[in-house]
Amino acid sequence: MPDKNLQITGGTGAVRDAAGRFVKGASGNPAGRPRGSVNRAARAAALLLDGEAEALARKAVEMALAGDGVALRFCLARILGTRRGRPAELDLPPLATVADLAAAMSAVAAAATQGALTPDEALALSQMVESFTRTIEATWEEKANCWRQSVLR
Numbered sequence: 346m347p348d349k350n351l352q353i354t355g356g357t358g359a360v361r362d363a364a365g366r367f368v369k370g371a372s373g374n375p376a377g378r379p380r381g382s383v384n385r386a387a388r389a390a391a392l393l394l395d396g397e398a399e400a401l402a403r404k405a406v407e408m409a410l411a412g413d414g415v416a417l418r419f420c421l422a423r424i425l426g427t428r429r430g431r432p433a434e435l436d437l438p439p440l441a442t443v444a445d446l447a448a449a450m451s452a453v454a455a456a457a458t459q460g461a462l463t464p465d466e467a468l469a470l471s472q473m474v475e476s477f478t479r480t481i482e483a484t485w486e487e488k489a490n491c492w493r494q495s496v497l498r
Contacts, residue, residue, distance in 0.1 A: 433466050440477050449474045 360371040383391075394401070408416035435456050438448045450471060457467035 431466075433462055433470060435462065435470070437470075440474070443478075443481060446474055446478055446481075 360368045362368055405416050405420055409420045433456075435452060437452055438445050440446065440449060453462070453467050453470045453474065456462040457464060462470070
């Protein structure tokens with residue numbers, strides 16, 4: 346284990362508070378690499394690919410049509426794009442009362458465990474049901490306040 350007294354460290358110019366912790370928002374390396382800069386190798390590779398983009402795309406399509414699975418997956422990913430959510434086909438009861446909320450959550454949980462919904466889809470649906478719960482609570486609170494005010498008059 347190296348001796349701390351023998352280690353040589355350069356000053357970073359970092360601002361620290363009285364406890365020795367870094368101050369939030371102060372950079373430990375203020376003269377560091379500028380945001381958005383690219384190293385020389387990446388820039389050179391980009392220049393080479395820019396000139397050959399059409400030929401490379403044509404070759405990828407040819408390979409996909411010839412049966413190359415990786416090239417086919419790549420081409421389809423470019424055509425279809427990233428899949429972001431889909432309509433969830435799930436029969437939920439109409440949410441009108443508190444009793445409906447338990448049935449809705451049971452339906453979401455059952456669909457998730459059976460594989461009809463992904464965990465992310467189940468989470469989104471359960472959050473929707475939870476927001477409906479808050480809406481019902483707010484409605485009941487408003488009704489209670491109106492009732493209290495009418496009784497106090």
